[in-house]
Amino acid sequence: MSALVAVLRLGRPVTPRLLLAVLAGVGAAGCAIGLTATSAWLIARAAEQPPMFALMLAITGVRAFGIGRGLLRYAERLAAHDAAFRVLAELRAASYAHLARLAPAGLAELRSGDLLARLVGDVDGLADLWLRVLLPLASAGIAAAAAVLVVTGLLPVAGLVLAVTVLLTVVGAPLAAGAVARHAERRLAPARGELAETALETLHGAPELVALGAAPRALAAVAAVSDRLAVAERGSALGAGTGTLVAGLASGAALWVSILTGIAAVRDGSLAGVGLAVVALTPIAVHEVVAPLAPAARLLPALAVSAGRVRDLLTRPEPVAEPASPAPVPTGPLGLRARSLLVRYPGTETDALGPINLDVAAGAHVVVTGASGTGKSTLAAACLRFLDPAGGLLELVGPHAAADITTLRGDDVRRAVGLCEQDPHVFDGTLGDNLRLARPSATAEELDAALGTAGLRAFARGLPKGLDTAVGEHGARLSGGQRQRLALARALLADVRVLVLDEPTEHLDEVAARAFVVELAKAGAGRTVLVLTHRPELFSDVGWSRGPDLAARGADAAARGS
Template sequence: MTLTDTPARQRGALRALLPVLAAHKAMTARTFCAALVDQAALVALVTLAAHTVGAAVVAHRLPGPGTVAALVALVLVRSLATWREMDLSHDLAYRVLAELRVRVFDGLARSAPARIAGRRSGDLAAAALGDVEALEFFYAHAIAQLAASGVVFGGGTVVLAVVDPWLPAVVLPVAGLLALVPLLDGRGRAARGTRTRRAAAELSAEVVETVDGLRELLAFGALDRRRERLREHGARLGEAQRAEHAWEAGAAAVRDVLVVAAVVGVVVVAARAPGGPWASGGAWAPAAMALALGVLAPVADSSAALGQAGGLRAAAARVGAAVRAPAGAPPARDPRPVPAGPLGVRLRGVRFDYGAGRTVLDGVDLTVRAGETLALVGASGAGKSTCAHLLARFWDPTGGTVELVGADGTAVDLRDVAEPELRAAVSVVGQDAPLFHGTLADNLRLAAPDATDEELRAAARLCGVDRIADALPDGFATAVGERGATLSGGQRSRVALARALLARPRVLVLDESTAHLDTAGDAELSRALAAASRGRTTVVIAHRPATVRRADRIAVLEAGRIAEAGTWDELAAGKGAFSRVLTR
């Protein structure tokens, strides 16, 4: 269970998403007006129709031309208002959902990778798409309509009081009970909604993982087991949906009983007080019953809408959590320019933990001179990738500073650098750098969309991607599939490196980026990178001794600190931390 699944997190989740409507005030007002005309026209129509029928049956009085014209006009107004209200309400809802999707994406991007670490892609897709889509009902049917129902009920109650002062005494308690029904079952609805949304998210995650791993499932004969697992998740979702709909059906029956009770109450009032307005040929009796039914129907609909909205708390909580996700690295308040020319990096007293109570870095001091290639080594889990993430400013250190240092010694803290300038200066290539659905050229231009064909081919040639393109049916225009599915792991690594070099960063961080290459491919890329460095600072995180040996200098990370640093010959000759890394 995530934090957003808890009742405390869900309470007020829907209210928290109401401010999104602030940018759509005019359309919200138009939707309210259309809903008000729609509901008022319906009440007037059923009341006038009932009065006309009552007059014809009891008093044998046929409706006059004015009454017929009024009935026809109300039918037309009601039809137009219903169409207009549905058009406006759904237009409003879809505009708001489009904005929410962008906000959810911005929140995930702002807090990545902290927020998405360990989360399944299907679960993230459920939050970004499914949960947002579920809120369509809330914005289309539970905002302007609630306000319109309140106005219509208030006006209708006043008319009932004019007809007979006892009628509001019948209608008001029923309206109160209708409003109370969704509140009494609020926690139950929220729990059932949470169960449904969680089951939907789990099924989405299972489906995405199954599609991604289809080849492995076929290769290991595990497809039938996976199919059974999907069937179980589907059954769990179906069970949750059935339980939710069964309760909704029961609540609808309760609402119908309350409305019928109100109509019976009006009949009782008419029977006990045959004088006054009830004495006019009996025509007012059916009209009063129709009016009572007409003013309570919107209240019943609002009660149903509130009930269904209660089931959306889980979706609203997940969406709200994504929208309000804090940034792992907040934007610089007063950005400073990055020093011109070659850049070095410096970590001073850097401390960091992932919030789990375990310190990963505990006072790291490390300087990489401009134009130098430094290999950062250490045991698995020592914090090497964390250093890479801090250099990319995915997170900020909990203590100390990470700086870019110019050739003249001018230093600037990464927290003081505007993000676009930082991304232009520093590029990080990970072991599993993903490719996107699109052509090979599209993936290469990801960080440099304005790169010329000549620049693209030069970067590709440097990393051997030109040979990959020559073997593809349409060369650089060949679609590589989602996550580069049509390429091998080594080919994806070459494309990722070429993509980073095309952006011409002044600091390049390679986090096990050649792990998918064989020894010859690793050596080839290392020679190409060395030839193209020309003042570029490179931090290489690697386990392969041949890769580490080619670096100008080596730093060993152990117990959250730099245990020792020096050249290969200096460190290999000793019996310190570097020797322990080599012998593992």
């Protein structure tokens, strides 16, 4: 629950809107209760056949509540939706802003699509916390409390009974439902997953299952899983039904006990006869208003789990300590220098890289070799100041001065040092959108030149819509090679002095890779280029100099030690 509170704080900027929605909601619920109570009073009083003017106020009240309820409900709906959208925007922006400070080194284990999708689902799902739980709870709760006060004024015992039964509906019913359904619900999610898996397997294998005559057996297996799911669903429904039963019994009890005490009170004169109708009928309206809260409250446990995951993420330590008074990045052509550089990911005990020594002179094209798992991507992350060195020194070296990377601001470093990642993200937009990310002001010629170097020009020109072609989610409409080339074009377009390329030839075939290396050397003229690859033999032309082999760092360190 403390996680829920922490996440609730994210919605704080929207508080006025939320209050507006609650206000309208209280009004609407109040009108519903008021309509019943006033009508009851009106009819009871009218039965005593008083003069007409004695009923006028009640008649006006009944009409006003009848009209007010519809209008206020309309206002509540609009205000609640407006507030929910604002909350969603806040939640997304706030969680994104936190994530942006962590990425990519602080989110290393979130690389898997599943976890990320779950996180995004968690954040979006938390908007439900306001719209479906908190707003109804607040408005119905306040209106019910007001009704309890009115009834208490008429007959204290009836007020107490009403209060107890409302609590039973809002708190007791969801608890009872949860207790009954817990066992079944725990099996629900795994059963759903198993069904999805078996169904997909069977559909994938359909042609062979048919050919082998094994389809009936496979279908029977799916049906067995489906039956297990149905059992779990029925168990879960039994829980929800129990909630309904508890709420229904509470509502009935409120009505019955109110009447019983009301009759006794009328007999001993502590309640006016007219008040009996009000005391007896008001609980019906109150329970109608609070009944939807029980299912809403049942969302809370799942939301608390979501909130916990989001909070865990938002309270992670940042992987980089930004300097209090940042030094300027050296001007002029830049090189890189590493001395006994050690890097480790936050929260881990082992070095992901190092110790290594590296010298990349300004304007040089250097190839660092490393098999997978030897820390290539870690070195790239350190060069872009996504990670702080755990030991040793990493410097940006200008013609006049060198600067320790830890004295620079991360954003300043990344204006000077660019990266083409090993597994680049292609955004769901057009080819042009993805390119201009690197340089929003890029001209058509610049885009074309970058595409040419990356070997994507012919492809782009061949498309009916050219650069306005949508690339699909994660670039799904491009082949692996095309995605890689798009990322290269993007990196080349960025106006940086040092370009770090992590496995740039990964998805290219031999011929394309060799052509690319030649183009890269040309495009990189005047820039410092650092290539991290497990295929250094591709970069054997003149103009490429060989840096250290990360796999041999142990030997290297030993040599330095001696």
